[in-house]
Amino acid sequence: MRAGIGSRAGVTLAAWVAALLMFFPIAWTIITSFKSEVEAIDVRALLHFQPTLVSYREVLARAQYLDYALNSLIVSVGATLLVAILAVPSAYSMAFHPARSTRGLLLWMLSTKMLPPVGVLMPIYILFRSVGLLDTRSGLILIDTLANLPLAVWMLYTFFKEIPRDILEAGRMDGARPAAEIRHLLLPLALPGLASTCLLSLILCWNEAFWSLTLTASAAAPLTAFIASFSSPEGLYFAKLSAAATMACAPILVLGWLGQRRLVRGLTFGAVK
């Protein structure tokens, strides 16, 4: 839209207003997190207050925030590792050795993602209970892997397919056996794609809010469940909620910001690049 200066200013204004409006709830949370509980509910202290870390300290010390954070970390990283181990060979064989069944398999994987979790809530709950996986990190890792595997395979598949075939053929002419081909050519060229896929998996696991609420109680409860406990709080909690929320979301916010361009492909199963 090559319009005049006036319209350019209008666009700038509109876009920035929209952006800041979208960001406002998060910004407000961050601001509130630096207040004490009293200040948080005091109208006069809306914007004029002395920033303090007291709420953070309370959340960290008394609410055992770190235990929940550790659970989130272990589950996210664990599930992402498992997803990577399973998805890389699959995507590799589908991209480089396609068979007639390849397309059907990929679409089938997509279809498992369409299963509403609530539809299998009962059996999963009962199964986990009987094998002792309820309220365990391993249980959550298993479920999260199941949930993210289709996405990862699709995403890696599209990245692998983009590696030009003749680069690999040139490698073969140079004498690269399959193992050398993977090590010297495939992995370096696919590394950015692999990183994006792992990033997406990390984000989805960290933010996962159905199974972490239904399958955990205390031992394996990740941050999603911890925050949920603020829904029926005792006493003043707004500042603590803000502090906990800020700490819980900051890492993913940063990671997401860093990788946002490459995530679109994974989010849409490669349909939009």
Next chain:
Amino acid sequence: MTSAGRAQRGTRLWMPSVIFLAAGSMIPLVMTLWFSTLRYDLTAPGQDGFRGLQNYQFLLTDPVFWASLRVTFVLVGAVLLTTIGLGILGAALFSARFPGRSAARLFAIAPFFVMPTVSALIWKDLLMHPVYGVFGIVARHVGGTAVDWFGDYPLLSLIVILSWEWLPFSLLILLTAMQSLDQEQLEAARMDGAGALARFVWITLPHLRRAINVVVMMETIFLLAVFAEIFVTTAGGPGTATTSLAFLIFGRALLQFDVGVAAAGGVIAIILANVVAALLARTFAPQLER
């Protein structure tokens, strides 16, 4: 090794994933189907027995069930409309070059990376709370009264929250698609005399159709299963005003421990998701085929 030999070795590599996924989805699926035909109550063991389709009958004659369907569809529909409508506008806005565009974009998509439970509570307590929330404070400041969002308009409040969470997703995808539009097409249209609005309607929008389809399909799948936000704000209430199908099933399963009915509900949810997906696929698939 010849290329035929390599192909043979390569094709088996996808088996671990497929077996894992198949087991992980088929087994629970079959179990759900089986449970749905049982009378199975975790709080009263020993009274189990085959019930046939009675659980389904029970559900389908329960007005709460139909209310939950209505809630679900209203939620999904409203959020879809909002996110896609605003998403298109946002994409149009952000595809233009303006100072600080990258930074503005980061701010605009931030909500997507926030946990659902955090999103819900931020809105409910810090923003929408009639006494302590910012909205209320500002309203009173300018002389009006605070709106009791969750008290008076629970479903609307949820729609607002969900739209806020999903708008970045829609924006990102539509923006990516918009930026892939060949500039020369727009220039050719301009030479043909098309104004900004005409160019938008006749060139940009059709180009976006595929991306919109993708957004609709993906959001529908995830929104049909919305749970955490409801769990953390209204717990389905007041009454059943915000009980979605997913939440209803959750209640039956883990609050009332009525496995049979919960499983039946689960089956209905699965059928629903598949029907909707099939409908959407049939309507939009011709454009999705690549």
Next chain:
Amino acid sequence: MGSLSLRNLCKHYGATEVIRELSLDVGDGEFVVFVGPSGCGKSTLIRMIAGLEEIDAGEVLIDGERMNEVAPADRGLAMVFQSYALYPHMTVRDNMSFALRLAGVSRGERNRKAAEVARLLHLEDYLDHKPGQLSGGQRQRVAIGRAIVRKPKIFLFDEPLSNLDAALRGQMRTELARLREAIDATMIYVTHDQVEAMTMADRIVVLRAGRIEQVGTPLEVYRHPVNLFVAGFIGSPPMNLLPGRIEKCDQTGVHVSLPGNVTTFVAATSDAAQVHHEVTLGIRPEGLRPNPAGMLRGITHRVERLGAVSLLHAELDGGARVIAQIGAIEEVVPRQRINFAMDPAQCHVFDGDGQALVPVGSQSSEAP
């Protein structure tokens, strides 16, 4: 030491046959060019030789040894790809020495060899650059360098110049010729550009729809095309083709009548040629000269002035459109009546099946 034999090669994709019963012998040190229109199978053929495509039937022999089951890297070949296929994450030096690295050669030795080849190709200043930082011509040279380092018996080139612009292409042709002198190896070169084929080849192999139409030196193929396809494909601008009929034929040649009541005698014949057969008379632009006493009459259309020569486009009475090569500054006015004379020694006659009649008193050029 670098001889290649193809025996009855066949390949199909699904129901389509892309290479049909193809046989060819290439001698050690020869520069052979596979040329043909898109889809003729030339790229498939070179990839079969390389080992990148499966062979459905037939054999590939290098120095007499069967190579069908041998992995590409073990065949003693090197290939320059159309897209260069350089490793984007490696430097020029690493790109060129990758094969040596895989073979376990020490780093010092690898770098020495890479430097040597870089010198040969004027790439010394770019050894530490990555492909993304190089121009098209430089990347192409790196691709060639990568092939040279392996000291193969046979070089395979898959349309290496088609991604370059015209000026660069001319430059690279000279480079490649120079390279040929520096490196004594057999070279198989695939292109769709018949100018490249004509200027670089020891022998040309003209391919169409998976079959060899003709094999011969460039001049042979140019002067004695064995069929209509080769006649029309080799030579730019293409040969003029006029429909005709045999009026009289004997061992000395045939009398061909052309539209516009013209008859000419061509000293060529074949066993199947008979009176009243429909034939096609071919004459290259340089064999058609404006001449007031000439037999062919027509109307001028336009002149393309190329600098050294000009091309006169005309339409003969009877409907055939022809191109004649004329001098640079000859005056020609469009839409004027004009007469052409044909040099009978440069005429070709093709029978109803498109096969060339054999010039009387000469041996037929090689055709499979």
